[in-house]
Amino acid sequence: DGGITQSPKYLFRKEGQNVTLSCEQNLNHDAMYWYRQDPGQGLRLIYYSQIVNDFQKGDIAEGYSVSREKKESFPLTVTSAQKNPTAFYLCASSTQRGTANTDTQYFGPGTRLTVL
Amino acid sequence: GDSVTQMEGPVTLSEEAFLTINCTYTATGYPSLFWYVQYPGEGLQLLLKATKADDKGSNKGFEATYRKETTSFHLEKGSVQVSDSAVYFCALSGFNTNAGKSTFGDGTTLTVKP
Numbered sequence: 001d002g003g004i005t006q007s008p009k010y011l012f013r014k015e016g017q018n019v020t021l022s023c024e025q026n027l028n029h030d031a032m033y034w035y036r037q038d039p040g041q042g043l044r045l046i047y048y049s050q051i052v053n054d055f056q057k058g059d060i061a062e063g064y065s066v067s068r069e070k071k072e073s074f075p076l077t078v079t080s081a082q083k084n085p086t087a088f089y090l091c092a093s094s095t096q097r098g099t100a101n102t103d104t105q106y107f108g109p110g111t112r113l114t115v116l
Numbered sequence: 117g118d119s120v121t122q123m124e125g126p127v128t129l130s131e132e133a134f135l136t137i138n139c140t141y142t143a144t145g146y147p148s149l150f151w152y153v154q155y156p157g158e159g160l161q162l163l164l165k166a167t168k169a170d171d172k173g174s175n176k177g178f179e180a181t182y183r184k185e186t187t188s189f190h191l192e193k194g195s196v197q198v199s200d201s202a203v204y205f206c207a208l209s210g211f212n213t214n215a216g217k218s219t220f221g222d223g224t225t226l227t228v229k230p
Contacts, residue, residue, distance in 0.1 A: 004159075033217075042120075042205065042222040043160075058217070090159050101209040102148045102167045105218055107159030 002027045004108035006091050011113045013078070013085070021076045021111045023091035030095060032074035033105065036060060037088040046089075049074055078113065086115045118143045118210045122221035129196055129228050137191040137224045139180075139206035147208040149173075149182050149189040150218070154203045163191075163204070196228045 004025045013019045025032065031050045035043040045058030049068040063082025068074055074093075078085045089112075092105040123138040141147065148167045152160040164173030166182035166189065173180050178193045189206060206221040 006159075035220075040222070042220040045217060048217060092160075102165075103209075104150070104162045104165065105152075105160075107152075107161065109159045110157075 004091060004093055004106055006089075006108035006111050008111060009109065011111055013113060013115050015115055016080045018077055018079050019113065021078070021089055021091075021113070023074045023076065023108060024072055025074075025093045025106075025108075026072060027093055027106060028071070029093035029106070030071070031093060032068070033092045033094075034058075034064075034066065034074070034076045035090045035092065037090060037110075043090065046076065085113055088112050118147070118208060118219040120206050120208055120219050120221040122204075122206050122224050124222075124224070126225040126227060129226070131198055131228055131230050132195045133228075135191070135193040135196045135200075135226070137204055137206075137226070139189045139191065139221060141187050141189065141206075141208050143187075143208055143210050143219075145210065146184075147210045149180070150207040150209070151178070151180055151189070151191050152205045152207060152220075154205065154223070156202075160205060196226070198228045198230055201226055201228050 007022045033048040034046040044060050047066040049055035065077045090110045091108040094103045094105045119142045150165045151163040153163045154160045164175040166173040169184035171182045180191045203223045203225050205223045207218045209218045
């Protein structure tokens with residue numbers, strides 16, 4: 001079955017540590033996204049990538065970093081510079097490239113990060 | 117920039133009641149409009165979408181019509197079930213150089229009681 005997987009489901013981090021969240025898709029999608037979800041709020045875009053080896057900052061990129069070395073993978077690193085990292089993180093992908101805007105985003109199950 | 121405003125929740129209904137969740141948007145050009153649903157502890161999944169004015173998206177008894185004149189995409193269902201309890205997000209994807217980015221509303225939590 002095609003889909004998006006995220007791991008781990010739950011992650012605990014001590015203050016001052018970097019952590020990396022995994023996101024893998026086998027949908028052959030070009031575009032991938034990372035969102036942050038806080039209670040009672042909508043999704044906020046952290047980073048997105050429309051093609052391998054290229055990515056752009058979203059609305060709240062400070063304190064985060066990404067890489068896109070393979071089409072299937074888009075890992076997110078939460079660095080110690082992120083002041084309030086406790087949140088639910090969602091990865092998504094879509095076939096969108098160029099100026100097309102009609103395609104659905106497919107989401108993974110999410111990773112809940114807690115800073116101790 | 118693009119924005120989406122959703123009806124504030126939470127919304128609590130009895131089973132078989134009529135549901136409306138309001139959604140209005142601001143965007144340049146001709147965005148595509150989406151409703152996503154999120155069940156507890158899970159990611160979002162597409163419920164329905166519309167890609168041009170006057171299109172009606174529908175799925176699992178839910179409907180929404182793309183109204184360009186009122187910049188709205190309200191979600192409706194004639195008879196809700198307990199299993200419809202979830203968070204509903206309205207979203208748009210703009211037709212611009214940053215295509216592929218979606219803008220989401222804050223979500224509306226729906227609870228359906230037996």
